[in-house]
Amino acid sequence: MQPRNMSMSGVVDLAAVKAAGEAKQKAEQARAEAARTGRAPTSGARLVFDVDEAGFQQDVLQRSTEVPVVIDFWAEWCEPCKQLGPLLERLAGEYAGKFVLAKIDVDANQMLFQQFGVQGIPAVFAVVAGQPIPLFQGAAPESQIREVLDQLVQAAEQQFGIVGAPVDPQAAGEQPEAEAPAPAGPYDALLEAANQALDSGDLGGAVQAYKNVLSDDPANPEAKLGLAQAELLHRVQDLDPQAVRKEAAENPADVQAQIRAADLDLVGGHIEDAFGRLIDVVKRTAGADRESARVRLLELFEVIGADDPRVTTARTALARVLF
Numbered sequence: 001m002q003p004r005n006m007s008m009s010g011v012v013d014l015a016a017v018k019a020a021g022e023a024k025q026k027a028e029q030a031r032a033e034a035a036r037t038g039r040a041p042t043s044g045a046r047l048v049f050d051v052d053e054a055g056f057q058q059d060v061l062q063r064s065t066e067v068p069v070v071i072d073f074w075a076e077w078c079e080p081c082k083q084l085g086p087l088l089e090r091l092a093g094e095y096a097g098k099f100v101l102a103k104i105d106v107d108a109n110q111m112l113f114q115q116f117g118v119q120g121i122p123a124v125f126a127v128v129a130g131q132p133i134p135l136f137q138g139a140a141p142e143s144q145i146r147e148v149l150d151q152l153v154q155a156a157e158q159q160f161g162i163v164g165a166p167v168d169p170q171a172a173g174e175q176p177e178a179e180a181p182a183p184a185g186p187y188d189a190l191l192e193a194a195n196q197a198l199d200s201g202d203l204g205g206a207v208q209a210y211k212n213v214l215s216d217d218p219a220n221p222e223a224k225l226g227l228a229q230a231e232l233l234h235r236v237q238d239l240d241p242q243a244v245r246k247e248a249a250e251n252p253a254d255v256q257a258q259i260r261a262a263d264l265d266l267v268g269g270h271i272e273d274a275f276g277r278l279i280d281v282v283k284r285t286a287g288a289d290r291e292s293a294r295v296r297l298l299e300l301f302e303v304i305g306a307d308d309p310r311v312t313t314a315r316t317a318l319a320r321v322l323f
Contacts, residue, residue, distance in 0.1 A: 047092045051102040053109050060102050064127040065312040067164030068099040068156045070135070070149070073113065073123040075106050080139040081122045087142060088124070091149060098153045098164045099126075128156045129319035159322060160315045161298045161306065191222055198230050203237060206230040228302040236263050248277075255281055255289040259296050266300050274300060275314035283321040294318070 051059050051071075060069050072088050074081035085103065092101040106113040106121055116125055116132060124135045135148050156162040194209030210227035213220050241264050247254065248261035258281050265274035278300070281293035297318065301311050 046100070047097065048089045048101045048103065051104050051109075053111050056112060060127050061130050063100065064131075064162075065129055065315055066162065066306070067097070068152055068162065069127045070099050070101050070152070071116075071125045071127065072101060072103045073106050073116070073118050073121050073125070074103060075121055078121050084122045084124075084139055087145065091142075091145065095149065095153070099149065099156075100164070126152050128152070128162060129160050130316040131319040159294075160318060161301050162315065163306075191220075191226070194223070194226055194230075198226065198233075203230055203234040207234055225302055225305075228299055232263060232267065232300070232303055235260075236267050239264060241268075255285060255292060259293060262296065262300065266303065271304060271308075271310050272314075275310065275317075279314065279317050279321060282318065294322075 049059065060071065063069055070088065070092070072081075072085060074085055088101055092099065104112055106118070116123075118137075120137060122139065123137045126133045126135055133152070135152070136145070140148075153164075190209060190213050194206050194213070197203075197206035197209055207227065207230045210223045210230060213223040214227065217223070239260060244257070244260050244264055248257045251257050258277055262274040262277045265271070265277060275297065278293045278297040282290050282297070285293065297314070301314070304311050
């Protein structure tokens with residue numbers, strides 16, 4: 001049996017959880033401000049950029065593990081491209097970092113043109129977690145394009161937990177405005193109590209404390225991440241690790257057994273094993289079983305943090321088995 005005060009030492013610390021939560025909260029606040037003012041929180045130079053074959057790996061494939069990358073295949077001689085391109089660029093600004101736009105000149109990048117199997121231009125694709133997704137070909141009404149982009153953003157978040165974020169204005173060559181110290185939020189005391197409960201091993205108390213925050217502030221990023229960690233520990237505290245691993249080894253088709261084993265893998269610090277186990281379940285199952293494994297995998301991503309390279313790698317692997 002696992003002792004009640006088992007910890008995640010060596011796997012995740014609360015400082016990292018808090019930092020990730022604050023970063024996500026700033027991204028959400030920046031988007032809200034952009035929606036209020038009608039201006040994107042980042043420069044177009046970072047939301048819209050040209051890509052060639054040499055930079056495709058880093059600028060598109062690697063970046064697609066953090067934010068959906070929309071690709072606009074175009075050419076100077078293509079008249080419809082001259083209408084679609086500016087529209088996509090404007091939408092990239094309006095979506096405020098929920099996706100980025102990579103523009104590829106097909107005349108200068110014939111290899112990419114061929115690899116994507118483009119039949120004609122303009123052609124628009126997306127790359128999410130390293131996987132290409134065809135969106136549409138030819139000119140399209142703005143309303144239809146917005147619908148496609150909304151579906152892309154939603155799928156990226158729901159399927160892979162990928163949520164774009166505004167670009168650092170310093171990196172875009174802008175002078176950032178001086179920031180006043182952030183005032184204490186209304187939930188700081190509750191969050192501190194929840195973190196202390198988690199540190200002390202009062203898992204039930206921590207779960208309830210985080211839920212109390214989320215009941216009034218459902219988007220609070222630190223509470224969401226803290227709850228994911230507390231719920232993981234709560235799930236495994238009464239498990240017999242030896243029995244769980246024996247059951248998973250003897251019953252590879254038992255999805256719930258594999259999910260329990262993945263939880264124990266993560267708590268024990270075997271992060272790649274936990275991710276790999278659930279990706280394998282997603283690959284060989286369908287329906288409710290597949291969905292259960294996929295959802296648990298996304299929950300474990302939240303515990304570790306979106307910036308961890310092991311999460312990035314696992315997201316790409318998940319995309320390969322889903323598409």
